[in-house]
Amino acid sequence: MKETFFLQVTPGFEKLAKQEFALKFPGLFPSIAIPEGIIEKGGITIELPMAAGFQLNYWLKIPNRILLRVSQFKCRDLPKFYNKVSKINWSPYFAGQDYEFHISSSESRLFDSRRIEKALKDGLDKCLKNQEPKKKARQRVETTKDWHLFCRFENDWCTLSVDTSGERLGKRGYKSKVGLAPLRENLAAGLYLYTLLSCPPIETLEWEKHFKEYGTPSLTLVDPFCGSGTLLLEAALFYEPNLFRNFSFEFFPLWENKSTPLKKNNRPSALNLDLPLFLVGSDIEQDRINDTEANLKEAGLQGTHHALNLGDICSKEFGQKSAREIFSNSQIVAWCMMNPPYGKRIKQPVDHFDLLETLSNWGPWQRIGVLLPQAQKLKKLPKGVKLISSLQFENGGEKVSYFLYEKELSK
């Protein structure tokens, strides 16, 4: 039997989240035909067997949450809404825990979120009285917090969904050290996939062909503004299951006696699409270098080939030294991915053109990705640099673009 799941993502990342799903799903669930997800603003709706949907929490790195649809019905008044809610069988997910309610409404007769929430709570209470949960189920749900219930009205249709994730998925559980303006983990993962798929055209879903033609034996990934190392960590762990935290579904009454036979860094061999990585990070602050080192260790990546250096990207000596170290082997394929300060939380913004010109002179990058406010799009590019594509989204309330450049390889 199939259930309806909604992969909730940051607007702008819907297509990438669908591509991540299409990339990982066949290796994870080889016996299930890959479902065609439907992209909507802010997410993707997918029909899946329940256990498969739950387990996506371990594997998908781009979504914010994974919601399970519990019921959908047409409703235009509160008494009917209360009645409907109280008749739903909530016992597989609910045993009296305190939900945080997320109510939204558009083009519907019911729109007052406080009154909707009250009717929803009353309906759930009635259910609880009618179907007294077992003691064990109560204990299970009490062992965790972060319970979320989503109620959406659209054109008088009500959709009720329980969250299966708990804390938003960007909270990986392996990164205690945080700098001043960190990039959200799930956005960093999305930018990594965006870079990976940037050539050939991003629409292509012919994965095997892609990796045969464009996959490289190893990749040097450089972040010269590494802060606490988010981009480096997300790239290194993109194909690994996240076993550093718990997810709500693990405490659902229906999940009792079920466990997932996953071990750290244990993934199906079918999901063997990644590239061996050499991670290179630098930052102008020694504390940030220490943060990245500590985070790599916490994530179990201390054994991953990496180099972290203190350095100012604007300094000529630092640039020459870095270029020598990165490009000494002419065979390497190198990407630069970065999230420079743009003057809000960290003063002293770095000029987009100067930065691109400086970095492009380090050596023959295959890709240079820069995350900056959309308004800083360059009209003229440094010599030998081409803009391949850009991804628009909001980061901390700011409209930003991830500008992806190509550096002519024949330098």
Ligand SMILES: C[S@@+](CC[C@H](N)C(=O)[O-])C[C@H]1O[C@@H](n2cnc3c(N)ncnc32)[C@H](O)[C@@H]1O
């Ligand atoms: C927006 S933060 C990057 C955050 C990082 N992506 C993360 O998730 O933690 C910018 C970083 O650039 C560093 N920085 C600022 N000016 C720099 C410069 N001239 N050279 C190198 N690093 C610099 C800051 O110390 C800060 O850690």
